[in-house]
Amino acid sequence: xxxxxxxxxxxxxxxxxxxxxxxxxxxxxxxxxxxxxxxxxxxxxxxxxxxxxxxxxxxxxxxxxxxxxxxxxxxxxxxxxxxxxxxxxxxxxxxxxxxxxxxxxxxxxxxxxxxxxxxxxxxxxxxxxxxxxxxxxxxxxxxxxxxxxxxxxxxxxxxxxxxxxxxxxxxxxxxxxxxxxxxxxxxxxxxxxxxxxxxxxxxxxxxxxxxxxxxxxxxxxxxxxxxxxxxxxxxxxxxxxxxxxxxxxxxxxxxxxxxxxxxxxxxxxxxxxxxxxxxxxxxxxxxxxxxxxxxxxxxxxxxxxxxxxxxxxxxxxxxxxxxxxxxxxxxxxxxxxxxxxxxxxxxxxxxxx
Numbered sequence: 001x002x003x004x005x006x007x008x009x010x011x012x013x014x015x016x017x018x019x020x021x022x023x024x025x026x027x028x029x030x031x032x033x034x035x036x037x038x039x040x041x042x043x044x045x046x047x048x049x050x051x052x053x054x055x056x057x058x059x060x061x062x063x064x065x066x067x068x069x070x071x072x073x074x075x076x077x078x079x080x081x082x083x084x085x086x087x088x089x090x091x092x093x094x095x096x097x098x099x100x101x102x103x104x105x106x107x108x109x110x111x112x113x114x115x116x117x118x119x120x121x122x123x124x125x126x127x128x129x130x131x132x133x134x135x136x137x138x139x140x141x142x143x144x145x146x147x148x149x150x151x152x153x154x155x156x157x158x159x160x161x162x163x164x165x166x167x168x169x170x171x172x173x174x175x176x177x178x179x180x181x182x183x184x185x186x187x188x189x190x191x192x193x194x195x196x197x198x199x200x201x202x203x204x205x206x207x208x209x210x211x212x213x214x215x216x217x218x219x220x221x222x223x224x225x226x227x228x229x230x231x232x233x234x235x236x237x238x239x240x241x242x243x244x245x246x247x248x249x250x251x252x253x254x255x256x257x258x259x260x261x262x263x264x265x266x267x268x269x270x271x272x273x274x275x276x277x278x279x280x281x282x283x284x285x286x287x288x289x290x291x292x293x294x295x296x297x298x299x300x301x302x303x304x305x306x307x308x309x310x311x312x313x314x315x316x317x318x319x320x321x322x323x324x325x326x327x328x329x330x331x332x333x334x335x336x337x338x339x340x341x342x343x344x345x346x347x348x349x350x351x352x353x
Contacts (some may be wrong), residue, residue: 257311275340
């Protein structure tokens with residue numbers, strides 16, 4: 001397995017700049033996730049690393065050595081696509097064995113059988129080895145697609161939204177399996193997704209991509225607890241973060257049209273945006289603020305409350321099935337040590353954190 005570096009990588013398609021001076025590194029044995037909305041440049045970054053696209057500027061390094069002149073085959077990467085890209089008339093076994101049977105590899109058939117068997121066991125598809133892939137479900141086909149990458153033991157796994165076409169339960173199951181396999185093998189993996197749940201639950205580190213630029217790189221906790229700007233703050237977290245226009249003066253952050261007034265450190269601009277995660281808005285009998293329950297969404301393990309506090313509506317998450325009623329007046333508090341402040345340009349301010 002290798003570590004991978006992108007240094008000032010720019011990629012253009014005619015007049016469209018898909019990647020703009022992209023810099024990030026993927027450490028040896030790391031599960032790195034590129035997170036961003038559709039059109040952010042995630043797949044382009046993956047294809048540049050694989051050698052399927054040639055960057056216009058910058059370098060791609062594997063283990064400190066440039067690979068820009070190497071073909072995709074010479075780079076020794078395994079690509080798992082969003083679409084399964086299987087051979088429908090072949091058996092599952094032959095699909096898994098296909099990348100190992102290249103004349104360039106010269107792998108004995110006995111070793112091929114051993115690798116295929118091991119990969120099938122890891123992905124729980126041993127019972128499907130003799131079945132044609134055209135007779136498989138979507139989840140089974142994606143397992144085979146992932147298995148075809150696993151058998152190769154490449155320098156790096158590249159995965160382009162491999163779970164996006166699956167239903168919610170299957171996505172959750174395969175997330176767990178992929179994490180288990182990656183940790184067991186210690187494989188260097190770059191996983192691309194627009195799904196913040198996948199990123200937060202699977203990644204060792206996340207790179208947030210927006211309009212071809214890397215906005216922030218950090219652990220899931222860094223990205224969630226210390227978003228570098230409003231874009232990142234809104235990209236991660238379910239329910240969404242509360243973003244509230246606020247003012248600062250005389251050591252106090254106040255929210256116009258609401259009862260919310262908070263002491264704060266110096267150094268804040270007069271106009272700012274206050275960010276509060278829903279779990280940091282908590283009903284409390286003696287809380288300093290009051291509001292009316294405008295909407296209740298019981299989800300079993302938790303309940304989402306919409307609290308109308310003057311002109312501002314706040315989302316709050318409480319555990320279990322909450323016993324509040326629509327229209328009820330409740331008191332609440334904010335976790336002051338977990339508040340987020342953003343300047344008028346949307347950039348994070350560290351004061352008060």
